[in-house]
Amino acid sequence: MASVSDNVMRFFRNSSNHTVTPAVPQKLTRRSSGMGEISRLLNSQDGLCVLDMGATSANNIRFFTNKGHKNYSEDLLRSSLDPALRMKDDSGNSVVDSKKFLDENLLYSNAQFDVVLCWNLSDYMEESLVKPTIDRLWSVMKPGGLLLAFFHTRDAGPDSICYRYHVTDTDMLEMQEVKFAPPGRPASDKQSPRLQRVFNNRHIENLFRDFASIKFFLARDAIREVLVVR
Amino acid sequence: MDAPQVGEFAHIGKSVVIKGELSGSEDLYVDGNVEGSIDLRNHSLTVGPNGNVKANVSAKAVVVQGKLDGSVNASERVDLRKSAVVNGDVTTQRIAIEEGAFLKGKVDIQKEAGRAAGLAST
Numbered sequence: 544m545a546s547v548s549d550n551v552m553r554f555f556r557n558s559s560n561h562t563v564t565p566a567v568p569q570k571l572t573r574r575s576s577g578m579g580e581i582s583r584l585l586n587s588q589d590g591l592c593v594l595d596m597g598a599t600s601a602n603n604i605r606f607f608t609n610k611g612h613k614n615y616s617e618d619l620l621r622s623s624l625d626p627a628l629r630m631k632d633d634s635g636n637s638v639v640d641s642k643k644f645l646d647e648n649l650l651y652s653n654a655q656f657d658v659v660l661c662w663n664l665s666d667y668m669e670e671s672l673v674k675p676t677i678d679r680l681w682s683v684m685k686p687g688g689l690l691l692a693f694f695h696t697r698d699a700g701p702d703s704i705c706y707r708y709h710v711t712d713t714d715m716l717e718m719q720e721v722k723f724a725p726p727g728r729p730a731s732d733k734q735s736p737r738l739q740r741v742f743n744n745r746h747i748e749n750l751f752r753d754f755a756s757i758k759f760f761l762a763r764d765a766i767r768e769v770l771v772v773r
Numbered sequence: 774m775d776a777p778q779v780g781e782f783a784h785i786g787k788s789v790v791i792k793g794e795l796s797g798s799e800d801l802y803v804d805g806n807v808e809g810s811i812d813l814r815n816h817s818l819t820v821g822p823n824g825n826v827k828a829n830v831s832a833k834a835v836v837v838q839g840k841l842d843g844s845v846n847a848s849e850r851v852d853l854r855k856s857a858v859v860n861g862d863v864t865t866q867r868i869a870i871e872e873g874a875f876l877k878g879k880v881d882i883q884k885e886a887g888r889a890a891g892l893a894s895t
Contacts (some may be wrong), residue, residue, distance in 0.1 A: 616876045
């Protein structure tokens with residue numbers, strides 16, 4: 544006859560054999576100084592126009608609309624991967640048609656937005672689209688409006704995971720890995736977009752040279768937050 | 774939401790193409806192509822996974838599983854399911870957006886007098 548302790552041990556051994564751990568996506572959070580500054584603006588005024596250029600996020604829509612602001616969503620990274628935008632240049636290389644891209648995206652009135660959230664778009668978007676996109680953003684932002692962008696530092700490495708950002712509090716963000724299926728591939732073939740380049744401080748200053756001011760926040764996770772005033 | 778049982782909804786099947794103004798006084802399930810406008814006032818519209826709607830929509834509740842190009846005005850709520858692709862402005866009291874849904878446009882949450890507006894995430 545088995546002892547009580549044998550039965551207890553058998554119970555745990557059996558339960559461990561049958562336990563299936565569900566694959567729960569890891570949720571990472573980060574404190575954002577830039578988002579903190581934007582939240583101060585959002586808390587001080589009503590009816591601001593916010594353009595969120597990350598993947599559609601219920602969190603972000605809730606955060607902004609609960610404060611009485613208007614939320615516009617436009618997932619520009621996903622739009623930039625549209626195969627219909629690709630064309631051949633003079634050398635026969637496949638490139639993205641930046642003119643067509645801007646004919647179909649970011650179609651807003653001049654000086655419409657008080658806040659623009661670029662997140663890490665510039666690091667993952669095709670090179671030829673980055674400057675025209677920033678120039679278009681300058682046009683659609685109000686003078687004095689704020690733009691928040693994240694840039695990787697070299698320490699991040701080329702295989703850095705592309706995250707989307709959900710605002711959970713005034714200066715807290717939840718990070719979730721972004722994955723897309725390449726054009727023409729099934730949804731099961733989703734991949735994280737590749738980091739296209741790493742901007743140094745001078746590149747970033749040049750990118751936003753038409754804006755009124757720029758402020759850098761360095762973080763420990765190999766990300767520079769950049770808060771730009773139009 | 775799964776495809777509704779026949780009889781619960783007016784049903785536009787996936788091989789059907791309609792161009793023009795569509796209005797009604799019962800719930801509508803669209804799994805085909807509709808181009809024009811849809812006005813259901815006090816009833817709900819569901820765009821099924823095969824649905825492709827290019828229309829401004831006005832209804833009590835709107836559920837999108839397929840593609841919708843046009844503005845959405847829902848007096849009660851909007852549900853964007855994970856396969857939804859919506860290009861247009863959304864005006865409603867409540868909106869739920871599943872992970873993976875795509876929305877390009879403005880979200881305007883209308884607050885009804887005496888009742889707090891809300892946005893439900895999933």
